[in-house]
Amino acid sequence: xxxxxxxxxxxxxxxxxxxxxxxxxxxxxxxxxxxxxxxxxxxxxxxxxxxxxxxxxxxxxxxxxxxxxxxxxxxxxxxxxxxxxxxxxxxxxxxxxxxxxxxxxxxxxxxxxxxxxxxxxxxxxxxxxxxxxxxxxxxxxxxxxxxxxxxxxxxxxxxxxxxxxxxxxxxxxxxxxxxxxxxxxxxxxxxxxxxxxxxxxxxxxxxxxxx
Amino acid sequence: xxxxxxxxxxxxxxxxxxxxxxxxxxxxxxxxxxxxxxxxxxxxxxxxxxxxxxxxxxxxxxxxxxxxxxxxxxxxxxxxxxxxxxxxxxxxxxxxxxxxxxxxxxxxxxxxxxxxxxxxxxxxxxxxxxxxxxxxxxxxxxxxxxxxxxxxxxxxxxxxxxxxxxxxxxxxxxxxxxxxxxxxxxxxxxxxxxxxxxxxxxxxxxxxxxxxxxxxxxxxxxxxxxxxxxxxxxxxxxxxxxxxxxxxxxxxxxxxxxxxxxxxxxxxxxxxxxxxxxxxxxxxxxxxxxxxxxxxxxxxxxxxxxxxxxxxxxxxxxxxxxxxxxxxxxxxxxxxxxxxxxxxxxxxxxxxxxxxxxxxxxxxxxxxxxxxxxxxxxxxxxxxxxxxxxxxxxxxxxxxxxxxxxxxxxxxxxxxxxxxxxxxxxxxxxxxxxxxxxxxxxxxxxxxxxxxxxxxxxxxxxxxxxxxxxxxxxxxxxxxxxxxxxxxxxxxxxxxxxxxxxxxxxxxxxxxxxxxxxxxxxxxxxxxxxxxxxxxxxxxxxxxxxxxxxxxxxxxxxxxxxxxxxxxxxxxxxxxxxxxxxxxxxxxxxxxxx
Numbered sequence: 001x002x003x004x005x006x007x008x009x010x011x012x013x014x015x016x017x018x019x020x021x022x023x024x025x026x027x028x029x030x031x032x033x034x035x036x037x038x039x040x041x042x043x044x045x046x047x048x049x050x051x052x053x054x055x056x057x058x059x060x061x062x063x064x065x066x067x068x069x070x071x072x073x074x075x076x077x078x079x080x081x082x083x084x085x086x087x088x089x090x091x092x093x094x095x096x097x098x099x100x101x102x103x104x105x106x107x108x109x110x111x112x113x114x115x116x117x118x119x120x121x122x123x124x125x126x127x128x129x130x131x132x133x134x135x136x137x138x139x140x141x142x143x144x145x146x147x148x149x150x151x152x153x154x155x156x157x158x159x160x161x162x163x164x165x166x167x168x169x170x171x172x173x174x175x176x177x178x179x180x181x182x183x184x185x186x187x188x189x190x191x192x193x194x195x196x197x198x199x200x201x202x203x204x205x206x207x208x209x210x211x
Numbered sequence: 212x213x214x215x216x217x218x219x220x221x222x223x224x225x226x227x228x229x230x231x232x233x234x235x236x237x238x239x240x241x242x243x244x245x246x247x248x249x250x251x252x253x254x255x256x257x258x259x260x261x262x263x264x265x266x267x268x269x270x271x272x273x274x275x276x277x278x279x280x281x282x283x284x285x286x287x288x289x290x291x292x293x294x295x296x297x298x299x300x301x302x303x304x305x306x307x308x309x310x311x312x313x314x315x316x317x318x319x320x321x322x323x324x325x326x327x328x329x330x331x332x333x334x335x336x337x338x339x340x341x342x343x344x345x346x347x348x349x350x351x352x353x354x355x356x357x358x359x360x361x362x363x364x365x366x367x368x369x370x371x372x373x374x375x376x377x378x379x380x381x382x383x384x385x386x387x388x389x390x391x392x393x394x395x396x397x398x399x400x401x402x403x404x405x406x407x408x409x410x411x412x413x414x415x416x417x418x419x420x421x422x423x424x425x426x427x428x429x430x431x432x433x434x435x436x437x438x439x440x441x442x443x444x445x446x447x448x449x450x451x452x453x454x455x456x457x458x459x460x461x462x463x464x465x466x467x468x469x470x471x472x473x474x475x476x477x478x479x480x481x482x483x484x485x486x487x488x489x490x491x492x493x494x495x496x497x498x499x500x501x502x503x504x505x506x507x508x509x510x511x512x513x514x515x516x517x518x519x520x521x522x523x524x525x526x527x528x529x530x531x532x533x534x535x536x537x538x539x540x541x542x543x544x545x546x547x548x549x550x551x552x553x554x555x556x557x558x559x560x561x562x563x564x565x566x567x568x569x570x571x572x573x574x575x576x577x578x579x580x581x582x583x584x585x586x587x588x589x590x591x592x593x594x595x596x597x598x599x600x601x602x603x604x605x606x607x608x609x610x611x612x613x614x615x616x617x618x619x620x621x622x623x624x625x626x627x628x629x630x631x632x633x634x635x636x637x638x639x640x641x642x643x644x645x646x647x648x649x650x651x652x653x654x655x656x657x658x659x660x661x662x663x664x665x666x667x668x669x670x671x672x673x674x675x676x677x678x679x680x681x682x683x684x685x686x687x688x689x690x691x692x693x694x695x696x697x698x699x700x701x702x703x704x705x706x707x708x709x710x711x712x713x714x715x716x717x718x719x720x721x722x723x724x725x726x727x728x729x730x731x732x733x734x735x736x737x738x739x740x741x742x743x744x745x746x747x748x749x750x751x752x753x754x755x756x757x758x759x760x761x762x763x764x765x766x767x768x769x770x771x772x773x774x775x776x777x778x779x780x781x782x783x784x785x786x787x788x789x790x791x792x793x794x795x796x797x798x799x800x801x802x803x804x805x
Contacts, residue, residue, distance in 0.1 A: 108665075109666065109667055109668065110667065112665065113667035113669075113670055115667075120670075150661070154659055154661050161669055161670070161673075203657060207655060
């Protein structure tokens, strides 16, 4: 016996060539969010303002963000859907936020900033989160927050480049990351009962520093 | 002499006879009599005082004080010498017996005296003693003297009845020195008189006794005014009596003085003459007597009962007496001179004695504790009560005394106020301007109003500013600044125009506007002068007329006519036009109405 070299059957290695790696193109947003859409409910008190400002809302969303938008009257919701030519997947979210901001109570012009800037966001909290107040105290706190003719609110807004919405006991702030602390601090102080002058002085100091 | 003597005696008698309280009221007649009496007495005593400068008492035209001074001048040395003699005799009583005694006159005197004793109230043993003493040796014309003495004594007694306490005092004096000392009695005078009389006595003992007697004889016809002085003369040997006599003399002198000076009561009323102690006592005595007090009892009253401490004074006076008896009599220069001549004690020695006495006084004062004013710090407890009120204290005041507000001061202040108000010059406190150390930071104020821009726009702006800083829009402040700068430039131009030297040309104003009819000069001239519309245009520019322009006065008649005709034509044409217009207008409403 001879070790015979095994005849390796040189089988005709007709290895089947592997198929080429598939080169996938990146998914389009539309494809990514397959069948994604957002639904933003409309509260009753924002129904009329929505009607009035519909075009203002529709145009930037549809034109610039390239998101489909429609109003479901029966369900009283605004529905947003991606379109195939939506450039960015985050657009949908942005638009949804924008519409949501409007529904909260912000003005269109203010809410549009959400579309333009990434760093803006909406924060909401309640008065009872800060301090438990009841009855008159609560009313007084709300009064303190807004001030006479809303001037305290505007002062804070102008100083910190934010927008504030006080809806009964809820407070919504449309702000950038830079100004979180200041605004929240001022509002909390006002809720807790500090005099307005003190809040103003703090604001002044901070804004001077920031500016 | 006799006449005058008689007159004098008469005067004396009259005096004695007068109602005693009448002395208290001013009475010119009484004063006249008293003056005459005193002159009489003075001249009677003149021979007994060889050193006296006056021969006669000068009355006419003299003041009571001056008369008194004259009497004093005579009597003082006598009294002092008498006192000295009394002292001498007190020490050496055996010498009394050496004195001559005049028996006859004495007895007569005694009888008379007894009469007087009966007559006058409370007449004293003193006098008896005196009169015993009067029996001096060497006086021949004693009878006459005694008579004189009597009379004199009468007067004296009468006088002395007013002052009997003296005799009492004399009695007391007999007892010892302690009894005399009284403020009413002047011990220093006493001492002086004693001294004087001692000298006199010495002198007399040697050679002048007879002389004196001769003198006495000569003057015996004269009344003795001052019994005391006679007594002194006579009683030189009798120290006690001399002493008494001096005391008596003192008082009598004083009474005499009083008599003379009753016209002083008037002065007192005027306030020009002040009552002295003796007069006070005299007055008191009289009043008490008038009230019915026993005279003896009155006489027992003494100074101490009225004033002051008894023991102290007497001791003090004792010491003084001792001292001053040794001292010389300064007041009597004659005495001094005579003493010098005598050689008993030279002037120098006397001076030395004086100085010594002074030194002793001063040393004594030094040893004693000082008065509270001389001690350093004195509290209220250490000084007598209310003593600070009597002393003139001097304080250093650190505070300016409050200004006394008078009318002038108020007026001056008010004037100043008015002036200031008219000027407007007030002393208001003006705040000192704080120097700007650094650039004032731009304070960003909080805007209370709702922001007109939306949030998006704000961020947009921010982004743009970040990208392109120049495109930053003007802030509110900058706009204001620009407005301010424009305004100031306008103002500055005008101000510069006013001051020609520093003129800056007109700034280029953005808006162009064509100015019509501005004269060319205004455009070019450096200082624009105020321009009126009239100067803007040249005459041709103002009016463009054709032809020859004539004034109405220059016109000829024809031309005038022509002008008028033209005017009429124009007027007519205008009138026609107007009418036409009216017609047209009138037609329309007609049409409308119609």
